Each structure stands twice: as structure tokens, then as C-alpha cells.
Amino acid sequence: MSAPVVPSGSGLEAVDLSDRTFWAQPPEVKHAVLDQLRAEAPFAFFAEPEIPYLPVGPGYHAVTRYADLEAISCRPDLFSSGAGAVSIQDMPPDLNEFYGSLISMDDPRHAKIRRIVAKAFTPRILEGLVGSVQAVAEDVVARARRTAEEGDGTIDVVADLAAPIPLRVICDLMGVPDEDRAMVLHESNVILSGGDPELIESEEHAVEAFLTAGALLSGLMTRMAVERRSHPADDLTTALVNAEVDGERLTDQEIASFFILLLVAGNETTRNAISQGVLALSEHPDQRDRWAADPGLDKTAVEEIVRWTSPITWMRRTATQDVELSGRSFPAGTKFLLFYAAANRDPAVFADPHRFDLARDPNPHVGFGSKGPHFCLGAHLARREISVAFRTIFQQLPDLEVVGPPARLQSSFVNGLKRLPARLPR
């Protein structure tokens, strides 16, 4: 595989952030490396991972300091998302058709679409549609209890708790019919697998699997958009087909891409915040007991879970012209990966950064993105889901006990768990 360009003799020569097995390691191992990169090689250069059928690009710099990350994120004119924000490679046009939504757009297009979807995504509209978060969480938790009782007393925190909550919330929001939901879960898993061998048969099939997933999801959404135009319902799809800014509406293709983005951005992120939050609480029982006893801690606890888990490890930016950062020059076209996971443990910003502290305040983490126009559209919704999920778990599953090691996703982009075994003894 590729060799990173880092100071020799630092022990960092053997590190390759493009090697997906690096990311399946336990957090303390990964964070030790990210700490060292931040301290010794804050713009370390790595060759790109090879993906069959995609041309290998020029490589990227790993941005690990909070201040550098913010400096890049807040200048979208100098650091573009449009060349691709969610993949290291530039996307071929046929993939871009499905995956080229908001998150990989620049102004003026980004501003226009963001304004339209923001109209459909206000805290007020969500409040109305999402009264169901509580109901969804209670139902999911009750089912998990039944699964344990009818089986051997164990559950999988990922499949039985963390995955269904955000999936059902997004499907409820959008108005996805029940019979299509299993497909939605499966295809969104494929998209976010990062090529993990367990979820995609083989590397050769990765691009094909992404295309199939995109086509299936896009087909579903196009069908729903057409239906909602003639039969408006109380859901986000209806709000999206009707949302208008300066006389312009979203096309079916734009709605379909946005739907895929919501699934990807809204599902697996929140799922991994919940599953790794459960894991972190089991590793810090004192913090767990404190939070369970004090709902007043909800606000800071949710932020700390997002900082601690950093469900999205990085987003990409590409220099639009020759740029200078912290006294270093980079030519136009340089790719940067913004390592939120590293910035969120930067000792220049966070006191005792490797301490999990549910009362941490202030907590200016960049788990939802840093300064700039791409800041997470779903941050409210995610906060609400995480807080409701944990409160419901504390109330209904107080005996939940993690019993085995987690199976980690082999992905550099999503910090994810595939499985987390737990027991419900009562």
C-alpha cells in the first residue's frame, strides 16, 4: 500500500490512513496515531487508496489540527466541496448523479439548494413531524426487550437499538412506505460500508453495488415525489416537492439525490453515535449513572457523545487556487481531508481531550462539521434522537449490559460499529 510522507524516525512511517484496516482498530490505537500526526505532521500526506475502476488521484493531506481545519472549512471559496466532499477519489459522473447532492456542491448552487431544503427542515417543522421520535424510541426499545426475552437474553445494540431508531425516524419524516424500509436499510448500509468486505462482496463489485443502491433508492424517491405532488401528505417529501426559493423548485433528480444524502448522512451517523455512546457509557459506568439520574445533563452529554465518537471521521476539500495554511503553501488542486476525529481531541482547544466528560462545557466540537455553509443540516434532529434514545434506554432498559467486544467497521470515513453484543438480564 501507499507510504505516507512524514518525518522519518518518528515511528509514523508505518502509518497509512488510506489502509482501511487501520480504522478497524480500537479507538485508543487510532487516537494515539492521530495525536502524533497532529503534533508532528499536521498536514501529513498520504497516497489515495486504490479502488477498482476509479482512477487513482494525486493523494491528500490529513488535516488534524482544530485551527487548520476551521481555517479551511470557513473558506469555501478557497476550499471547494464541489470536487467531492465524501470520497477521496473524484466521483465518476454516473455516481455523481446519485450522490452529488448538497454536501458535494459549491455556491451558488449550494446556497440555492440549501435554502430550499432548509425551508423544509426548520426546527419548527421537525418539531411537528418528529413528535414521533419518542414513540419510535419506545417501540424499538420494547422490541429489543422482547428479542432478548424470546431468545437467550442477549441483543445486538447495533441491529436492535441503534440502527432502527434513526432509520425509522428518517423513513417517518420522508413518508417511506413500510414495505420499502428493509430495502432502504440494506442499500444505505452498502453506500456507507466504505467497501467493508462484510457488506460488499468484493472490491471489484464496490462501484457496481454503489450504482445499484443509488438506482434503487433514487427510484423509490422519484416514485414518492410523483405521488406527493398529486396527494400531498404531512411529511418532508411533500415539503420538499413544494419548497420554492426565488420561483425555483427542486427537480425529481435533485429530490432523489437529496433523499440519498439524508439516508446516508442522517442514518448511519446517528446510529453510530448511539451505538458507540452505549459502548462509552459501559466503559464509564460512573458517567452513565450520573447521566441516568440527571436529565439536566442531556444537553452537554449529547455534545460530548458526538465529540467522543465523531461518527464522521472526515470530509474532503479541494484547493481552488494556490493557498497558504499555517505558513505552508499548497498548489491549486490539493486535496485535504478534514479529520474531525483528530480536531475533536486537539489539546489546544479541549482540556484533557481524552477524558470522556458528559458535563464538558464549553464543548466547541466539530462533529457536525466546522465553520462554513455545509454545517450539518440535521444537527437538531440528531441531537434530539440521541437524547431521546439514551433517556429511553435509561428508563426502559436500565439493566442493559455490554457483554462482548464491538465489531468495528473497516472504513476511514464512518466511525462505525457493525455489532455490539449486550445482555438484558431481567
Add this chain to the structure above:
Amino acid sequence: MTRVQVDRERCISSGVCEHVAPAVFELDDDGVLQVLQAEPDDPAAAAEAVRGCPSGALSFS
């Protein structure tokens, strides 16, 4: 006197300000940010919101 100002061209309706200082900021039903207290009762919270705004749309005058 510190007055809060919002540049609606830059605002991306993220709601970060409302999350930090709900007494001062509110996104209305169209996703347009309204300033409820131009001269905030709690200037510290308002200052945190101005710092936290991801789009740089907020300022004091």
C-alpha cells in the same frame, strides 16, 4: 450598547444560534432567522451564539 445583527444572505438556517441562545434567536416557519432580542438580556449567551454561527452571519454592532 451591543446589538445583534444577522446577515440573511449568509445565514444557512442551521439553528446553532437558537440552540445556544433560544431567548435571542428563533428560526421562523420559513426557516428565516428572527432576532427576538436585538439587545440581549444575556450578552454572554448571545456572544457564544455569534461565535458558534457556522456561516459567519451574526455580528455585534
